[in-house]
Amino acid sequence: MGVTYFKRYRMEIDLTRPLFEPPVLPAGYEVVGWHESLLEAHAAVKFQSFCLEIDANVFPCLGERDGCSRLMREITRRDGFLADATWLLVWRSEDRRSAEYCGTIQGVLDSREFGAIQNLGITPRHRGLGLGSVLVHRALDGFRQSGLRRAYLEVTAQNTGAIRLYQRLGFRKARTVYKAADVAYA
Numbered sequence: 348m349g350v351t352y353f354k355r356y357r358m359e360i361d362l363t364r365p366l367f368e369p370p371v372l373p374a375g376y377e378v379v380g381w382h383e384s385l386l387e388a389h390a391a392v393k394f395q396s397f398c399l400e401i402d403a404n405v406f407p408c409l410g411e412r413d414g415c416s417r418l419m420r421e422i423t424r425r426d427g428f429l430a431d432a433t434w435l436l437v438w439r440s441e442d443r444r445s446a447e448y449c450g451t452i453q454g455v456l457d458s459r460e461f462g463a464i465q466n467l468g469i470t471p472r473h474r475g476l477g478l479g480s481v482l483v484h485r486a487l488d489g490f491r492q493s494g495l496r497r498a499y500l501e502v503t504a505q506n507t508g509a510i511r512l513y514q515r516l517g518f519r520k521a522r523t524v525y526k527a528a529d530v531a532y533a
């Protein structure tokens with residue numbers, strides 16, 4: 348094992364300006380609001396979304412099923428947890444016989460009155476359909492409904508697809524931060 352420093356960007360968005368137009372939700376998908384009973388569904392989607400991604404090195408808990416449950420419990424028990432900025436996506440087949448959870452986002456209020464997006468994840472086979480953009484829009488709208496004027500998220504610099512997406516949605520890089528993580532060398 349050795350310590351690696353991952354470069355990350357804090358990206359911010361001004362909530363007092365009009366938000367981007369959200370993509371239309373494709374047929375079969377539904378956005379579901381927060382309820383305690385959905386904690387494990389959020390955790391399972393988080394794990395499936397992150398386990399093979401760079402962020403599972405930066406935050407090892409994202410690469411473990413139990414770690415994702417712990418993280419969800421920790422986020423939802425924080426004083427600043429915002430149910431209105433926390434959403435789950437479900438997909439149902441046309442005949443309604445099969446269904447799966449496929450997207451998650453969580454929002455919290457930080458000490459400086461910023462809305463903070465925690466983890467946005469879409470499971471691999473549902474990517475590229477605009478679902479990530481839909482969830483970001485729901486979270487930002489939830490922040491606005493709670494009276495917040497600014498929001499931010501942090502993204503690993505190597506996650507270029509996600510950075511491009513956030514820039515397209517109106518987020519701007521505000522600061523560079525470094526996150527130390529223990530990484531196993533091959």
Ligand SMILES: CC(C)(COP(=O)(O)OP(=O)(O)OC[C@H]1O[C@@H](n2cnc3c(N)ncnc32)[C@H](O)[C@@H]1OP(=O)(O)O)[C@@H](O)C(=O)NCCC(=O)NCCS
Nearest residue numbers: 396467468469474475476477478479480502508509511512
């Ligand atoms: C980033 C992520 C949430 C995007 O979700 P999505 O539903 O595919 O997003 P949308 O369809 O609204 O937008 C697609 C954009 O995301 C980008 N993207 C990033 N990673 C992608 C991936 N693995 N597959 C498909 N698109 C991806 C695409 O490049 C595309 O941008 P482009 O049109 O400029 O090429 C999703 O890829 C994901 O869950 N990745 C793994 C977890 C992660 O890194 N989350 C972000 C943490 S800050």
